[in-house]
Amino acid sequence: MDKSSDIELRLLIEAIYLKYSYDFRDYSGASVKRRVAHALRQFDCATISALQERVLHDPAAFMQLLQFLTIPVSEMFRDPSHFLAIRQEVVPLLKTYPSIKIWIAGCSTGEEVYSMAILLREEGLLERTIIYATDINPASLEKAKQGIFSLENVRAYTANYQQAGGQRSFADYYTAAYDYAIFDKTLRENVTFADHSLATDSVFSETQLISCRNVLIYFNKKLQDRAFGLFHESLCHRGFLVLGSKETLDFSAYSKQFEPLVKQERIYRKS
């Protein structure tokens, strides 16, 4: 029944898992298929089998392919109303904890991390917070650690920041140099960037809030449930889980283990 290319795709994903331990086996199929097709053109490979041979024998080629398999689409204060809701509904409750641990799962190139850090600083919480920012893509993590973003994008983020209830001038948080904005490094003083896979790794800490936005849409239901399981295990009693604007617990086996706090903004609490 399978077409040859579907067989080749499965073999490639399996080969990547066996050789490099990156597990894309339970990612949503349609998107993975498109991304591999895109990679084929960039690698100038005629078939997925040819691409498989290359990445199996050349770790550098695999790291290149990884950049296609992960989707670094992000922005600061993406969905401003989401961050406004965190500020208004979640922060007052977070303030009751003497110390706070936050996990940003699938942090990509760091936009969500700096957004959260800025929000926490303005609310006077950053100094007693530890943020774990994790991703499977080392190149993305490296970029996140740098905290350097294109000035052109930062202009768009400025509008987001203001709509998200930002209290200062967004330019207070970065220094412009040529076409780049270099973000204040004290924002990441309490941030630990780490390689972590929601597909293969386990829980590493108890947390009060987990933000995992626009990551779960790339997983199938089984892998989503694995991720929700990790979040449930990591979160403290009544801890907060925040998802992307189109992500939901509704179709998950964990729908009963969380309750919506601000449903429209995908902010949940552990039941």
Add this chain to the structure above:
Amino acid sequence: MSDAPDTPIQGIEAIVVGASAGGVEALLTIFGQLPNTFALPIIAVLHLPDERRSQLAEVFARRLNIPVKEARDKEAVEAGTLYFAGPGYHLSVEHDRSLSLSQEDRVHHSRPAIDYLFASAADVYGRRLLAILLTGANQDGASGLAHVKQSGGTTVVQDPQEARIAVMPLAALALHTPDHILSLGRIGSLLASLEPFPC
């Protein structure tokens, strides 16, 4: 290619529809005749400005006899329901017949892209897919429609003479010869005449 199907199209399990500029009116015309007993799923991409929340599902729900929803990630595709892709995310069909969202780059400046919906649905439904491409001012959908045809599905393009903006139908016709080139009225009748595929 023929002006109209001689016999009703048989064995269809799902319908995908793409439209851009002029699409709201066109979609209301083709779906307007569907009875509340209509038993096939319809998944549609209509290009809209990139706003976070779209009123599309609400607008169509008020005007049509079938349930209308904005597609949600991991939602199972249900018969007799019209799903719209929401703004800012691509919409695909997965092999377990659920819907998935993604934020890959835009295609022909569009996210959601008709090409992605059509190609993913073609992979899942094969010859049991009916794909319809309507009015629009860009080329999205043309290669997706060709993909549907290659996978054995049935393809319909709105008659460019009649389309509010002919760019999209003409781009599709330049790439492959569809099974039917029809007016909106004929597409509406064709849809209303479809028998559900026995599962």
